[in-house]
Amino acid sequence: MGIVQWATSPLGQHVPIHIAWFLIWVAVIAAMAFLIVHAIYMRFFAKEKEFATDPKSFDAAQLPARVPRHSLTARLFHWVMAASMLALLFTAFLPKVGVQFDWVEYHWIAGTLLTLSILFHIVHASFFMDFWSIWPDRTDMRDAWNRVQRFFGQSAPPPRKFSKYPLENKLYHGAVMLTGLAVVITGIFMMFRVRTIFFPRNPYLFGDMTWGLMYVLHGLAGVGFITLIIVHIYFAVRPEKLPITAGMLVGTMSREFYLKEHDPSRWSIKSLNQPQRGSVDGD
Amino acid sequence: MAVIRDVMPAFQLLQPTSIADAQKLLENQGHEAMVLAGGMDAFDWLKDRIRKPRAVVDLSGVEEMRGIRALSDGLEIGAITTLTEVVNHPVVTEHYGLLAQAASLVASPQIRNQGTLGGNVSQDTRCWYYRAGWPCYRAGGNICYADTPVGRNREHAILHAERCVAVNASDTAPALIALDAKFVIRTPQGERVVNAEDYFLGPEIDITRMNILKPGDLLTSIRIPSTWADAQFFFEKICDRNVWDFPLLNIASAIKLSADAIQDVRISVNAAAARPLRLKAVEDAVRGRARDASTGEMAGKLAVQGAAPLQFNAYKIPLMRNLVKRSITGVKEASWA
Numbered sequence: 001m002g003i004v005q006w007a008t009s010p011l012g013q014h015v016p017i018h019i020a021w022f023l024i025w026v027a028v029i030a031a032m033a034f035l036i037v038h039a040i041y042m043r044f045f046a047k048e049k050e051f052a053t054d055p056k057s058f059d060a061a062q063l064p065a066r067v068p069r070h071s072l073t074a075r076l077f078h079w080v081m082a083a084s085m086l087a088l089l090f091t092a093f094l095p096k097v098g099v100q101f102d103w104v105e106y107h108w109i110a111g112t113l114l115t116l117s118i119l120f121h122i123v124h125a126s127f128f129m130d131f132w133s134i135w136p137d138r139t140d141m142r143d144a145w146n147r148v149q150r151f152f153g154q155s156a157p158p159p160r161k162f163s164k165y166p167l168e169n170k171l172y173h174g175a176v177m178l179t180g181l182a183v184v185i186t187g188i189f190m191m192f193r194v195r196t197i198f199f200p201r202n203p204y205l206f207g208d209m210t211w212g213l214m215y216v217l218h219g220l221a222g223v224g225f226i227t228l229i230i231v232h233i234y235f236a237v238r239p240e241k242l243p244i245t246a247g248m249l250v251g252t253m254s255r256e257f258y259l260k261e262h263d264p265s266r267w268s269i270k271s272l273n274q275p276q277r278g279s280v281d282g283d
Numbered sequence: 284m285a286v287i288r289d290v291m292p293a294f295q296l297l298q299p300t301s302i303a304d305a306q307k308l309l310e311n312q313g314h315e316a317m318v319l320a321g322g323m324d325a326f327d328w329l330k331d332r333i334r335k336p337r338a339v340v341d342l343s344g345v346e347e348m349r350g351i352r353a354l355s356d357g358l359e360i361g362a363i364t365t366l367t368e369v370v371n372h373p374v375v376t377e378h379y380g381l382l383a384q385a386a387s388l389v390a391s392p393q394i395r396n397q398g399t400l401g402g403n404v405s406q407d408t409r410c411w412y413y414r415a416g417w418p419c420y421r422a423g424g425n426i427c428y429a430d431t432p433v434g435r436n437r438e439h440a441i442l443h444a445e446r447c448v449a450v451n452a453s454d455t456a457p458a459l460i461a462l463d464a465k466f467v468i469r470t471p472q473g474e475r476v477v478n479a480e481d482y483f484l485g486p487e488i489d490i491t492r493m494n495i496l497k498p499g500d501l502l503t504s505i506r507i508p509s510t511w512a513d514a515q516f517f518f519e520k521i522c523d524r525n526v527w528d529f530p531l532l533n534i535a536s537a538i539k540l541s542a543d544a545i546q547d548v549r550i551s552v553n554a555a556a557a558r559p560l561r562l563k564a565v566e567d568a569v570r571g572r573a574r575d576a577s578t579g580e581m582a583g584k585l586a587v588q589g590a591a592p593l594q595f596n597a598y599k600i601p602l603m604r605n606l607v608k609r610s611i612t613g614v615k616e617a618s619w620a
Contacts, residue, residue: 005423007418007422007423007424008418009417009418010417010428015418017418017423017424017425018425095489100484100488100489101488102445102487102488103487104445104446104487193425193426193446194446201430203426203427203430203431204431204432208426211425211426212425215425
């Protein structure tokens with residue numbers, strides 16, 4: 001039982017046509033297995049987080065009670081992307097599991113919305129946000145290694161508090177970015193195979209093998225998103241992550257949570273004494 | 284590809300004698316089963332070796348599914364009743380002439396002697412790319428070979444094409460829709476009765492199926508209510524040859540008149556899309572109007588709104604427009620003024 005379905009083209013070529021649809025269930029089961037293992041670990045085995053104490057003094061009173069984390073623009077992007085992503089997943093996979101409806105038009109409309117929102121995000125993140133805040137840095141790598149060593153009972157210094165985003169968050173963003181680019185780029189080409197308002201249909205744009213590989217990549221990225229999104233929603237509703245989730249709704253997090261989890265020297269917030277202009281450091 | 288003809292692949296032949304047994308066998312075999320009624324569709328698939336089912340469920344021994352029975356409110360026709368029996372049945376001929384006429388135009392006498400009513404409405408599409416075993420959308424692939432710049436698509440869809448442009452080729456289906464027939468289906472959950480137009484599926488809903496039958500489902504009979512008995516009927520089939528050919532388009536209408544006005548009407552066209560289309564917008568537009576050429580003209584124009592021709596089938600648009608016009612006025616081409 002392969003993960004790719006093959007067919008013989010009219011020219012006698014053995015070509016892939018799409019993924020095997022059982023991968024939908026593999027993705028769901030993988031996500032559920034991760035959830036269960038993680039929930040059990042957190043409930044019964046996880047220790048209280050330990051962070052290295054910061055030698056530099058920090059005047060917490062200078063912080064606002066609500067620390068800005070995400071601007072309205074960034075939040076709008078997130079929720080538009082989330083809505084289009086869910087619409088894409090439902091329109092792609094519900095028909096494959098027996099819920100039949102006219103899905104193609106909804107799918108490419110949602111895909112167009114996702115593409116536009118990602119283009120906006122690239123520009124917004126590159127020029128109007130702290131671009132590097134979402135990418136792992138050396139401190140993340142060093143702290144990750146220390147956390148791994150401590151997990152296995154070895155002696156290692158405690159990690160520093162997080163910058164704006166924990167390493168897991170950054171890695172998740174990287175996975176979503178790669179998977180998202182895969183579905184968007186293949187999806188744009190696949191729109192040449194159906195009737196849309198954007199360009200004339202051209203099924204001969206690529207050869208059968210290239211088209212087949214494109215469908216396979218689109219499918220693999222699609223089922224990958226099933227796992228990624230289930231895991232994302234799981235973390236969003238975990239009790240210890242709720243302040244971060246709330247930040248994506250209201251744009252801020254409490255000063256206490258900020259001080260508990262984040263390192264002011266790695267994610268600086270403009271203090272109350274500084275002028276208001278440019279004081280919102282959240283993206 | 285279909286290079287080995289007439290040598291069917293090996294399969295298990297199952298010959299139930301009751302509807303319950305037949306349905307159970309289909310349920311047990313699931314996707315691996317093929318239904319055999321008259322064999323006019325099934326044997327093509329088998330002899331071309333395009334489909335290689337594990338089991339073939341032969342319905343010819345299920346007597347419950349054969350014959351035409353009078354109901355208190357109409358008729359019930361068993362799904363494996365032959366088309367010849369339908370054509371020759373006195374009640375069908377007298378009161379439901381639309382169906383008799385449609386059935387009489389299916390293929391050839393030999394095929395009508397063997398082909399069944401259930402098989403005629405449930406047959407697969409005749410798109411040759413699909414039937415040749417090419418990996419098109421309908422076969423589970425990712426392309427429609429007919430909808431390419433050089434695809435041979437003279438017989439294909441002008442309406443409701445969604446990736447796949449194949450059409451439904453049944454002659455009796457539009458007649459049954461016009462007669463407001465109900466299809467009786469035995470499913471693993473029990474009996475289900477659906478309106479004729481709801482029996483058929485377009486590619487926008489499921490690109491691999493022509494009707495709502497799922498593995499384990501069995502069409503057992505077709506009920507025709509007396510609502511449209513003795514109405515004014517019109518059926519016309521356009522095809523390349525007068526015998527043994529599939530429709531390029533066909534149309535069926537049933538009209539009730541009140542004085543000179545159209546009191547009620549049902550119109551259905553087939554071979555224009557992947558499913559027979561009931562033209563509800565046209566029905567609504569002509570209801571209450573005089574049955575004359577101007578109403579027919581208006582109906583024809585309305586019917587083809589949204590039609591999107593392919594490379595070689597633009598002729599179907601004026602053809603459908605004229606067929607709808609004629610189906611309203613009840614005048615065939617030869618006598619058209």
